[in-house]
Amino acid sequence: MSANSHSRRDFLRQAVATGAGLGALSTGLTPFMAMPVWAKDEPPIGTWPGGSQGNSVGIGAAVPRTGTYAVQGEDELKGWQLAVEHINSGNDLLKKFSPKTSKGVLGKEVKLYVADSAAKPNQAVQAEQGFITQNKIVLMTGSTSSAVAVALNKLAQREKVLYVTGISGSNDTTGKDCVRYGFRQNFFGQTAAAAIAPVLVKQFGKNKKVAYMTPDYTYGHTVTKAVQDATKADGWTTVTNQVSPLGAPDFSSYLLNIANSGADLLINVNWGHDAVLSIQQAKQFGVLDKMKLVVPYQVPFLARETGGLMQGVYAATDYWWTIEDKYPLAKAFNAEFEKKYGYKPEWGAANAYVSFAHWARMVEAAGTFYPPAVIKEYEKGETIPSLVGDVNYRPEDHQCIRPVIIVKGKMQKDMKNKEDFYDIVEIIPGKGLMQKPDEFGCKLGEYT
């Protein structure tokens, strides 16, 4: 049976290619604009076509609203909600990303279904599975933990439903655990490390002894390794690596090991509330008086929550609102976001908004919700707008090539307003930071 369907599909594909080619010759249309014809004749896949036959289409978001990453999850959720609102109203800002969007995606209203993942992979998968079965969602999102991102990647590939990551910093998400159905907009361990390492070496010098704090899962291990690798050539050595579980209630024993390690720097890879708590307790234990703190993968709200402890601290981030001086889209986004929510967006919200806007663009360009057609739209790797200038998705691993922003915590006296926590040190283009597409073992898998 499968042989039959394949041969039928191959036949159709050839027919469409020929037809589209002829059409392009005669009308000047590109072959890709003929995609709807091609998609319509395909056998059902995932939630297609059932999920997009009504007046609306659903997106399922599994986002942490409780637990260690709850604060960051809420920020992300606001970014998605704003994007959905903009997609449905045909907002001007969204049209900058997706010019064909008028009201909804392909004229269909977008509905966002939300579930709490508590940053736990099983809970996230269960929630999305429910949305797939009950609501026939056409897109999944979520993750503020790479463990969740990797799990949802696998679900996406199995269920043939597209997935755009929320926050996910692990190299594995578009590395060894990459999938055809998954796409990541935001920066990750490798790019963060490659971007921040030269800045750190310039600032602190060569041959430094470093203590690491690493959360015990894919994000933590890959980010720590990436920073270790990126600083090795300059003689930076690891004197201790304190691995702790996600949501550790106390960091005292780890911090004592660090205090007694003789390190010059503390590179803290912990994230969410773990970062807040470990930094506050590092202060209590006098560790921050002995060594310089570095946060290689910046945490939304960290400066706010640690009350001054990020002053003078270097961090790599995806987005910081003051880049608006340089990027008009960032300025427009900040204004829209602040108008609705009353604060400046953090990078989780920015990433959430952009990843939806990009998805809307790809679907509009494909002219169909048929997943393989949308995937191929991403895989064209065209240069498209984002909040941090033009970017593109790499066809080989579905990672967005985008800049990494190095920030440094501002001193209290230099803050121009209560949310002016960081100076922009440098905005480093993404291309030179990224590993070769196959370096982390990415094999995307099948379209169908």
Added chain:
Amino acid sequence: MFTWANFFSQVFNGLALGALLALISSGLTIIYGTLGVLNLAHGAMFMMGGYAGYVAYDATGSFIVAVAAGALFLLVVGVALERGVIRHFYHRPHEDQLLVTFGLSIVMVEVVRLIFSSLSKTVPAPAMLSGITSLGITFYPTYRIAVVGIVAVALLVLYFVLYRTRLGMIVRAGIEDSEMVDSLGINVDRIFMVVFGIGAMAAGFAGIVNAPIVSLTPDVGEAILVQTFVVVVIGGVGSFPGAVLGGLIAGEIISITSMIDPAYAYIMLFAAMTLVLVLRPYGLLGVRGRE
């Protein structure tokens, strides 16, 4: 790299960590031992104590007032919950008790989240206890050293109440045989209310004493609850001295393992619990057959 300085600092840290765990666990074990109710809302009560203290601190700027507020607020909450909900579950299956206390904990956590959001809140240590103290071998946060003293006093008070007063005698008799106590003409019902109140107060007190160490979030009780159960299982369910011993053992396991390989600190804690369950299912200081 092993150093004696680090070893001794970790041993001391284990003591400080253990003291706090002992305090939190004592409330849980008293309630379970007397009422037979495994209170899954204990972590949420611990969290609420912290927030009640935070509100009081915010209003008055006094840490002492904050501690009093954290403890008393939870005493009131405890008594109200016992009268309104828990007492209807004494004679129902354990599963029902677990479900109702688990449900209560979700309600408490989400109400706090609704009011205060998930952003963390800090209660600073009192000025005279802030900063760092040299212990010769290592430097240690002054407040954490003070906490060892605070907890020791609190545990002594609890000990005195449980072992040196008429109330305590009745409570302990209630742990052994509540029907007999009832038939002696003592109003067990009221005693149970008081016990649940004291247990909740111990959780609230621990919550606010812990607040300057951890920065509060609505989820602060969740992680600690798991450790508290481990402590109670190691020490012996329903045993007050067991909670103290279990707390200290847990603190030392976390601290000392972290020195050898930090990734195993919490794993070893569960390994120790498993070992105790295999060798002495009723816990180190628990009594066989008591439930």
